[in-house]
Amino acid sequence: xxxxxxxxxxxxxxxxxxxxxxxxxxxxxxxxxxxxxxxxxxxxxxxxxxxxxxxxxxxxxxxxxxxxxxxxxxxxxxxxxxxxxxxxxxxxxxxxxxxxxxxxxxxxxxxxxxxxxxxxxxxxxxxxxxxxxxxxxxxxxxxxxxxxxxxxxxxxxxxxxxxxxxxxxxxxxxxxxxxxxxxxxxxxxxxxxxxxxxxxxxxxxxxxxxxxxxxxxxxxxxxxxxxxx
Amino acid sequence: xxxxxxxxxxxxxxxxxxxxxxxxxxxxxxxxxxxxxxxxxxxxxxxxxxxxxxxxxxxxxxxxxxxxxxxxxxxxxxxxxxxxxxxxxxxxxxxxxxxxxxxxxxxxxxxxxxxxxxxxxxxxxxxxxxxxxxxxxxxxxxxxxxxxxxxxxxxxxxxxxxxxxxxxxxxxxxxxxxxxxxxxxxxxxxxxxxxxxxxxxxxxxxxxxxxxxxxxxxxxxxxxxxxxxxxxxxxxxxxxxxxxxxxxxxxxxxxxxxxxxxxxxxxxxxxxxxxxxxxxxxxxxxxxxxxxxxxxxxxxxxxxxxxxxxxxxxxxxxxxxxxxxxxxxxxxxxxxxxxxxxxxxxxxxxxxxxxxxxxxxxxxxxxxxx
Numbered sequence: 001x002x003x004x005x006x007x008x009x010x011x012x013x014x015x016x017x018x019x020x021x022x023x024x025x026x027x028x029x030x031x032x033x034x035x036x037x038x039x040x041x042x043x044x045x046x047x048x049x050x051x052x053x054x055x056x057x058x059x060x061x062x063x064x065x066x067x068x069x070x071x072x073x074x075x076x077x078x079x080x081x082x083x084x085x086x087x088x089x090x091x092x093x094x095x096x097x098x099x100x101x102x103x104x105x106x107x108x109x110x111x112x113x114x115x116x117x118x119x120x121x122x123x124x125x126x127x128x129x130x131x132x133x134x135x136x137x138x139x140x141x142x143x144x145x146x147x148x149x150x151x152x153x154x155x156x157x158x159x160x161x162x163x164x165x166x167x168x169x170x171x172x173x174x175x176x177x178x179x180x181x182x183x184x185x186x187x188x189x190x191x192x193x194x195x196x197x198x199x200x201x202x203x204x205x206x207x208x209x210x211x212x213x214x215x216x217x218x219x220x221x222x223x224x225x226x227x228x229x
Numbered sequence: 230x231x232x233x234x235x236x237x238x239x240x241x242x243x244x245x246x247x248x249x250x251x252x253x254x255x256x257x258x259x260x261x262x263x264x265x266x267x268x269x270x271x272x273x274x275x276x277x278x279x280x281x282x283x284x285x286x287x288x289x290x291x292x293x294x295x296x297x298x299x300x301x302x303x304x305x306x307x308x309x310x311x312x313x314x315x316x317x318x319x320x321x322x323x324x325x326x327x328x329x330x331x332x333x334x335x336x337x338x339x340x341x342x343x344x345x346x347x348x349x350x351x352x353x354x355x356x357x358x359x360x361x362x363x364x365x366x367x368x369x370x371x372x373x374x375x376x377x378x379x380x381x382x383x384x385x386x387x388x389x390x391x392x393x394x395x396x397x398x399x400x401x402x403x404x405x406x407x408x409x410x411x412x413x414x415x416x417x418x419x420x421x422x423x424x425x426x427x428x429x430x431x432x433x434x435x436x437x438x439x440x441x442x443x444x445x446x447x448x449x450x451x452x453x454x455x456x457x458x459x460x461x462x463x464x465x466x467x468x469x470x471x472x473x474x475x476x477x478x479x480x481x482x483x484x485x486x487x488x489x490x491x492x493x494x495x496x497x498x499x500x501x502x503x504x505x506x507x508x509x510x511x512x513x514x515x516x517x518x519x520x521x522x523x524x525x526x527x528x529x530x531x532x533x534x535x536x537x538x539x540x541x542x543x544x545x546x547x548x549x550x551x552x553x554x555x556x557x558x559x560x561x562x563x564x565x566x567x568x569x570x571x572x573x574x575x576x577x578x579x580x581x582x583x584x585x586x587x588x589x590x591x592x593x594x595x596x597x598x599x
Binding site for chain 2: 007009013152
């Protein structure tokens with residue numbers, strides 16, 4: 001760990017709890033049927049396409065809540081706003097990678113573009129937009145933590161497993177892998193945000209609460225991949 | 230009622246076997262040296278271990294006899310005679326016989342009369358399960374004392390002849406992996422409901438464990454063939470010989486799943502912190518049964534950043550010199566730790582036993598009694 005990452009006491013406390021929420025989420029999604037098939041080598045090409053179709057609707061909306069989150073921070077948090085705008089800018093075209101992957105699997109772009117959000121994505125997006133619309137939404141650090149963690153899991157684990165069990169003529173896991181490339185930077189930025197915002201017990205409680213809600217709704221989104229809706 | 234560990238003992242069979250001598254004991258598979266051996270030994274860091282089988286792969290001492298030997302060494306250092314033992318609680322991954330329970334065989338070997346008996350079956354964490362059964366029995370005033378013994382004789386599974394019975398003629402990585410990890414030995418603890426002045430008494434503050442078998446597939450097992458998809462297990466074959474030919478009797482580790490043990494272990498650790506069982510600043514010694522020195526990961530970095538890690542100088546292990554003896558490891562470690570450290574009243578010891586079998590992790594907190 002680098003020296004500049006030494007966190008404040010409440011920051012460390014918050015990070016400990018966030019880690020716990022992440023590990024619980026990690027266990028919970030391991031039981032979700034599509035994740036189970038992916039991690040146990042029983043994923044079909046249709047499964048992967050379906051996963052991309054379902055994730056795309058969340059990812060394309062993802063840039064909206066992050067942008068709104070940034071704009072909801074007032075002058076006292078201008079440094080936080082700057083950091084989140086940067087984050088939003090870096091990720092606001094992620095969905096294009098995802099669509100390219102879908103095409104590389106042989107999927108019809110019209111399908112991925114026209115599909116509506118699944119029930120879990122609907123709930124997740126609704127919750128994130130609601131929280132992002134509040135003034136100084138400090139708690140959304142918790143949401144970023146879960147989503148960043150999942151990005152890391154996708155790049156470190158899922159993309160490898162998918163390539164092991166499916167054959168593609170051209171690269172079809174760029175979206176999942178992309179998250180690994182900037183991972184260390186993102187983690188450092190996130191640590192800094194935790195340090196900056198987890199400054200009171202109340203803030204920590206809000207951050208943890210939102211991390212838990214986002215984890216649960218993300219789990220729902222993954223569960224809904226197997227359902228037609 | 231408080232419960233104290235008032236004596237410990239261990240038994241390791243034969244002389245220590247160095248890395249160069251392993252294949253001389255376990256035998257060369259099809260007469261060839263393993264290409265995997267050095268790589269795995271380098272990563273687990275073990276430099277010597279003990280085996281209950283000799284150079285001809287004949288068993289020199291049974292698992293229950295090893296268990297009894299460690300029990301005797303434990304009681305000989307204690308304040309009570311063997312005849313006063315009220316409960317015997319034993320653990321092993323595999324007894325000498327399939328039935329009856331391992332505890333019955335150990336009791337007979339120790340010639341103990343009229344004890345309450347318990348056997349826990351599992352892999353590495355089964356020793357803590359046996360310990361917990363004894364601990365709770367004393368805690369609720371069921372008995373005044375209990376002898377807890379964990380013992381392993383895995384080398385019998387690693388004889389070269391075992392691998393040569395498999396029909397496909399190939400040794401898969403997952404079946405060979407543990408051949409370079411596990412070895413034999415036994416450890417014992419005496420629990421009593423009062424501390425012993427003049428001796429070393431460790432109060433058991435709590436024992437907890439969290440199992441994640443509902444989440445993950447089997448990671449370490451005996452009983453199924455490689456890549457078995459129909460849930461066919463060894464007894465489902467027409468004959469036991471067929472099961473052996475199919476490779477269903479080899480000890481396997483699905484190494485791809487192994488990483489999950491880190492998050493399972495850390496998750497339980499964080500849960501215990503949040504429930505107030507652990508204060509990392511107040512832990513003086515850590516005894517963790519880990520199978521390999523290379524188990525650091527991103528999560529450990531995060532624990533460090535989150536101020537939840539425990540400094541390296543507080544960690545103790547004798548894995549590298551005594552070998553990985555499965556469920557017996559933690560007792561063998563405790564025994565040597567207590568005998569080589571000048572423990573002061575109030576010092577705390579945190580023990581952790583992760584089991585990769587199907588992902589169980591057990592934890593224990595001890596305080597040196599004054």
